[in-house]
Amino acid sequence: MQSVQEASSIGAAVIAAQSTFRRVMDATARPGSIEVIPEIAGAPAPLSQAAAAIALTLFDHDTPVWMDAPLASSEAVAAWLRFNTGCPIVADQAQCTFALVADASAAPPFESFALGTPDYPDRSTTLILQAATLTGGPELVLSGPGIRGTASLRVGGLPEDFVMQHAANRALFPRGVDLLLVADNHVAALPRTTIVTRA
Amino acid sequence: MNAPAYNFAYLDEQTKRMIRRAILKAIAIPGYQVPFASREMPMPYGWGTGGVQVTAAILGPDDTLKVIDQGSDDTTNAISIRKFFEKTAGVATTTTTSEATVIQTRHRIPEAPLQEHQVLVYQVPIPEPLRFLEPRETETRRMHALAEYGLMHVKLYEDIAHHGHIATSYAYPVKVNARYVMDPSPTPKFDNPKMDDCPALQLFGAGREKRIYAVPPHTTVVSLDFEDHPFERYRHEAPCALCGATDSYLDEVVIDDRGGRMFVCSDTDHCETRRADGHRGVQPEALA
Numbered sequence: 001m002q003s004v005q006e007a008s009s010i011g012a013a014v015i016a017a018q019s020t021f022r023r024v025m026d027a028t029a030r031p032g033s034i035e036v037i038p039e040i041a042g043a044p045a046p047l048s049q050a051a052a053a054i055a056l057t058l059f060d061h062d063t064p065v066w067m068d069a070p071l072a073s074s075e076a077v078a079a080w081l082r083f084n085t086g087c088p089i090v091a092d093q094a095q096c097t098f099a100l101v102a103d104a105s106a107a108p109p110f111e112s113f114a115l116g117t118p119d120y121p122d123r124s125t126t127l128i129l130q131a132a133t134l135t136g137g138p139e140l141v142l143s144g145p146g147i148r149g150t151a152s153l154r155v156g157g158l159p160e161d162f163v164m165q166h167a168a169n170r171a172l173f174p175r176g177v178d179l180l181l182v183a184d185n186h187v188a189a190l191p192r193t194t195i196v197t198r199a
Numbered sequence: 200m201n202a203p204a205y206n207f208a209y210l211d212e213q214t215k216r217m218i219r220r221a222i223l224k225a226i227a228i229p230g231y232q233v234p235f236a237s238r239e240m241p242m243p244y245g246w247g248t249g250g251v252q253v254t255a256a257i258l259g260p261d262d263t264l265k266v267i268d269q270g271s272d273d274t275t276n277a278i279s280i281r282k283f284f285e286k287t288a289g290v291a292t293t294t295t296t297s298e299a300t301v302i303q304t305r306h307r308i309p310e311a312p313l314q315e316h317q318v319l320v321y322q323v324p325i326p327e328p329l330r331f332l333e334p335r336e337t338e339t340r341r342m343h344a345l346a347e348y349g350l351m352h353v354k355l356y357e358d359i360a361h362h363g364h365i366a367t368s369y370a371y372p373v374k375v376n377a378r379y380v381m382d383p384s385p386t387p388k389f390d391n392p393k394m395d396d397c398p399a400l401q402l403f404g405a406g407r408e409k410r411i412y413a414v415p416p417h418t419t420v421v422s423l424d425f426e427d428h429p430f431e432r433y434r435h436e437a438p439c440a441l442c443g444a445t446d447s448y449l450d451e452v453v454i455d456d457r458g459g460r461m462f463v464c465s466d467t468d469h470c471e472t473r474r475a476d477g478h479r480g481v482q483p484e485a486l487a
Contacts, residue, residue: 014207014212015260017212018208018215018257018258018259019217019259020255021256024223025219025223028415029226029400029415030296030416057216057219058216058219097220117397118344118345119341119344122231145415145417146226146416146417146418147414147417148398158471173378174231174344174378178223178224191226191227192227193227193229194396
């Protein structure tokens with residue numbers, strides 16, 4: 001029986017969760033902006049620091065979580081998530097509220113996740129993709145709600161057909177998945193409304 | 200050990216997580232009403248419990264909070280909510296629009312232009328713009344799903360048939376990002392153009408009706424109208440009696456029992472700022 005590390009004391013967790021949420025909210029409200037997530041200690045690899053902080057902020061017993069193979073094969077990650085958030089871990093992508101993807105380049109097709117229904121488009125998966133970088137990859141040009149004119153984001157390590165997949169996801173609007181892209185302690189968001197093109 | 204009586208900003212952490220998840224989906228689907236498990240708050244429904252829950256879920260120790268009720272920082276509702284968060288979150292509060300990071304509002308958008316770093320939280324009584332046209336939630340939900348908004352245009356047309364113009368003067372329906380028709384809450388239609396391409400994030404909370412919705416920054420918000428009856432703002436044709444402003448939204452104040460009245464800015468901070476800058480109306484001493 002291995003022991004699981006508690007993420008932080010309760011008082012500090014309240015402020016850390018608020019701070020992390022505001023960064024994620026700002027990122028979602030302004031696609032393309034890169035926000036810095038407060039540091040947390042003890043997240044087990046291959047769970048990145050930012051993904052772990054977002055998990056502590058948004059996951060609980062109401063949010064089924066799906067993980068890709070590198071994360072799902074780590075008993076330490078599952079134990080850390082269960083102990084610190086109480087989230088159910090599920091194998092069915094179409095049933096999850098959140099998906100944690102350690103290897104963004106090998107992410108499953110977006111349409112295999114929960115897409116919401118026409119009546120309840122909010123009941124869709126939010127994917128948390130661990131990217132190689134948010135600043136050093138090929139340039140993506142973004143436009144849509146939250147963006148004044150256009151914005152750019154240089155995400156490295158996305159699937160080859162990412163732009164096509166995201167366009168197909170956007171075409172489902174108001175249904176569709178929403179993406180949080182994380183690298184180290186940074187987060188950026190691509191909600192379903194964002195128009196993404198290659199520069 | 201002297202533990203505080205409340206969690207930071209009153210709500211427990213599980214409730215905050217639930218509201219935070221709803222807020223993120225609301226931002227991702229501009230104008231769509233996300234259901235949420237609204238809690239009982241230590242104030243009655245109708246006093247801004249939806250707005251208070253949204254504010255409690257986003258507020259942090261570094262925020263500066265402003266609360267307005269019909270534009271005023273000084274009414275019972277505004278003062279009570281401001282004190283509530285002073286007590287439960289220990290945040291700084293202000294009445295100055297430009298100094299606030301979070302502004303909770305009942306029925307007005309401040310006159311001073313909002314900025315990128317600000318969040319405007321609306322208290323919403325009836326979030327469903329189609330509710331008085333179609334009482335069944337299952338039907339209005341389906342109408343939103345199909346973007347079937349003909350009924351709303353019929354309502355505006357009936358206004359024209361009865362009154363010769365669109366008589367709806369508040370809670371004037373808007374279309375967000377060319378998709379969802381949304382109730383802007385009972386703000387006067389004078390404020391509708393301020394929602395379009397607004398630099399600030401706008402969040403809407405309806406406590407009794409258990410809905411959260413949002414307009415992200417720099418998003419198109421169009422007031423519904425007709426080619427031959429275009430949307431028009433409305434304000435009383437008078438300058439503010441206190442500060443002389445000719446471009447602000449005015450409240451009509453009855454001042455005696457012989458038909459006397461004066462018009463004053465509804466936005467108290469805007470009016471006070473103008474008077475401090477030396478602007479004077481025709482009755483600058485009326486409040487003295």
